[in-house]
Amino acid sequence: MKRLLFFALLLLSIPGWACDVCGCSGTNFYLGVLPQFQKHFVGFRYRTQRYDTFMSRHHIDQADSRESFQAIDLWVRFYPLRRVQVLAIAPYQFHQQTQGNVVRRLQGLGDATVLVNYKLIDRSRIRDSAHVVKHALLVGGGAKLATGAHRYSETDLSDVANPNFQPGTGATDLVLNGIYTLRVNRWGMNVDANARITGTNAEGYHFGNRVNGSLIGFYVKQWGATAVMPSVGLYAEYARKDHKYGVLIQETGGYLAAATLGLDAYRGNWVVGVNAQLPVQQRISDGLVQAHSRLAIHLSRMF
Amino acid sequence: MNAIQHIRQRSFGWFLALSLVVSLVACTEQSDPGALVIDPKTNGELTLEFDNVVGGTNLALGKATYKNSFGEAFTVDAFNYFVSNVVLKKADGTTYNVPNSYYLVRESLASSQLVKLTDIPQGDYTGVSFVLGVDSTKSASPVTERIGALDPGTYGQAVDMYWSWNSGYIFVRLEGTSTAVPADRNGYYELHTGGFGGMTGKTVNNLRVVSLTTPTPATVRTRIAPTIHLLVDAGKVMDGSTKISLTSLYKDRTFNGIHSPEAAAKLGLPDNQQGMFMVDHVHNDPK
Numbered sequence: 001m002k003r004l005l006f007f008a009l010l011l012l013s014i015p016g017w018a019c020d021v022c023g024c025s026g027t028n029f030y031l032g033v034l035p036q037f038q039k040h041f042v043g044f045r046y047r048t049q050r051y052d053t054f055m056s057r058h059h060i061d062q063a064d065s066r067e068s069f070q071a072i073d074l075w076v077r078f079y080p081l082r083r084v085q086v087l088a089i090a091p092y093q094f095h096q097q098t099q100g101n102v103v104r105r106l107q108g109l110g111d112a113t114v115l116v117n118y119k120l121i122d123r124s125r126i127r128d129s130a131h132v133v134k135h136a137l138l139v140g141g142g143a144k145l146a147t148g149a150h151r152y153s154e155t156d157l158s159d160v161a162n163p164n165f166q167p168g169t170g171a172t173d174l175v176l177n178g179i180y181t182l183r184v185n186r187w188g189m190n191v192d193a194n195a196r197i198t199g200t201n202a203e204g205y206h207f208g209n210r211v212n213g214s215l216i217g218f219y220v221k222q223w224g225a226t227a228v229m230p231s232v233g234l235y236a237e238y239a240r241k242d243h244k245y246g247v248l249i250q251e252t253g254g255y256l257a258a259a260t261l262g263l264d265a266y267r268g269n270w271v272v273g274v275n276a277q278l279p280v281q282q283r284i285s286d287g288l289v290q291a292h293s294r295l296a297i298h299l300s301r302m303f
Numbered sequence: 304m305n306a307i308q309h310i311r312q313r314s315f316g317w318f319l320a321l322s323l324v325v326s327l328v329a330c331t332e333q334s335d336p337g338a339l340v341i342d343p344k345t346n347g348e349l350t351l352e353f354d355n356v357v358g359g360t361n362l363a364l365g366k367a368t369y370k371n372s373f374g375e376a377f378t379v380d381a382f383n384y385f386v387s388n389v390v391l392k393k394a395d396g397t398t399y400n401v402p403n404s405y406y407l408v409r410e411s412l413a414s415s416q417l418v419k420l421t422d423i424p425q426g427d428y429t430g431v432s433f434v435l436g437v438d439s440t441k442s443a444s445p446v447t448e449r450i451g452a453l454d455p456g457t458y459g460q461a462v463d464m465y466w467s468w469n470s471g472y473i474f475v476r477l478e479g480t481s482t483a484v485p486a487d488r489n490g491y492y493e494l495h496t497g498g499f500g501g502m503t504g505k506t507v508n509n510l511r512v513v514s515l516t517t518p519t520p521a522t523v524r525t526r527i528a529p530t531i532h533l534l535v536d537a538g539k540v541m542d543g544s545t546k547i548s549l550t551s552l553y554k555d556r557t558f559n560g561i562h563s564p565e566a567a568a569k570l571g572l573p574d575n576q577q578g579m580f581m582v583d584h585v586h587n588d589p590k
């Protein structure tokens with residue numbers, strides 16, 4: 001099934017020419033720091049990821065294709081009960097693959113995720129007049145739904161015949177996650193871990209199970225109703241290899257570790273923020289896929 | 304709840320958590336055993352991928368400049384070759400001859416670099432061999448039997464890979480520009496190798512058999528269609544067991560490139576080209 005493609009001008013003469021390694025599944029789930037954890041919010045987030053794909057280790061001087069995954073997420077957080085948090089994210093995906101002069105685009109609703117977290121620890125106390133210590137631990141889970149389209153044709157050359165390139169995975173996944181936040185005065189830290197136990201889609205394709213996590217430190221500077229929160233930290237993700245009809249696909253899965261930088265600004269009930277992930281170590285799809293820096297911008301309204 | 308029950312419940316929780324972690328990250332990843340069962344009744348597919356390179360880099364026609372062992376700069380403007388008589392070798396030593404296997408690989412035509420072999424008995428293949436060129440029997444057969452990749456007609460696929468009735472097919476065609484070739488020859492070098500033995504008059508036989516083993520087996524199954532990824536180093540044409548200098552080759556002002564079986568043999572091109580091939584890796588990808 002693996003196909004080699006770099007003479008894009010000749011594409012039209014190639015039947016059923018596909019590529020198995022392009023990029024990662026676009027449905028990566030990452031929250032970042034979400035402080036003000038008592039409040040409901042509704043917001044939009046724009047995020048972008050770019051990858052270079054090499055069809056062979058001997059092509060490392062020139063990428064055979066470049067993929068760009070952009071998404072606009074509608075995300076909502078609310079507390080139906082004091083200790084129960086519901087998080088929902090619905091992405092709209094914009095995917096693009098460039099191979100020589102040929103550009104293929106795909107857009108559509110992605111896979112929505114719904115999580116229900118329970119606040120196991122939720123304490124804030126004033127130790128003395130000088131120190132404010134707050135910490136919270138949320139654990140929970142939910143599902144990544146198959147709301148995104150997952151169809152492609154191996155023979156239609158305007159399609160990117162790759163399961164990774166589709167807006168959705170076509171399968172429902174179980175999601176488990178935990179978030180711990182500690183804040184001492186103006187300083188804080190956030191640890192989160194997220195695991196996805198993946199399902200198999202109708203085409204017999206099974207994306208590998210995956211985990212990601214981050215450790216982020218932040219600082220809050222406040223002036224009346226306005227506050228800014230710079231943050232810095234580490235992010236890592238790891239994915240098992242995919243299978244199709246039980247057959248392992250070697251050039252899938254992998255890991256990425258990144259440094260993260262973020263800046264959030266609060267004014268009244270509004271939050272605007274930017275977050276970047278700068279890869280420091282990676283091996284994606286057996287080293288055939290190279291991830292570039294990722295960027296996310298969000299605007300949210302709290303209630 | 305007594306203490307033992309409590310411990311049991313806690314252990315069960317830990318067990319759950321631990322098995323989750325194990326299922327996520329531990330152990331080698333492999334295909335399900337069911338997908339690896341050989342079904343002798345149905346045949347499968349195997350693809351030979353001819354990935355042309357120069358040294359360690361991907362071959363870029365006309366664009367990149369390479370250097371041979373004499374430090375002479377050259378480009379590759381055409382790189383074509385015939386592969387025929389493919390034989391697949393199983394781990395148990397038995398072989399399968401792919402019937403009627405004649406392929407013309409061109410760097411300029413991406414689809415020609417993927418040779419899909421169909422109707423292959425299922426099994427674990429650890430070796431592949433083929434003739435670099437077109438065998439003598441086929442070369443000498445009536446032209447009406449030489450179709451597809453072997454069609455030497457004006458509109459045939461092999462039009463630029465054929466000399467004449469007697470000399471036959473050009474097995475390997477490498478050409479491009481080089482500063483080592485004088486301007487009166489347009490700074491263009493041509494190294495064409497052919498020669499199956501001759502139809503009417505005897506020519507030298509420049510056919511070579513390339514035999515390769517794979518680092519891991521190619522497992523042809525109902526649901527697995529492996530690809531054997533070959534690297535074909537065009538740089539070896541000049542830098543094989545014989546090192547060729549374009550400067551000394553083109554020193555004689557009447558010399559206009561290698562265009563005959565005898566000249567190719569004299570220069571050592573057939574043996575150099577026999578050494579162009581290596582197996583980089585095998586993909587045992589699902590169909």
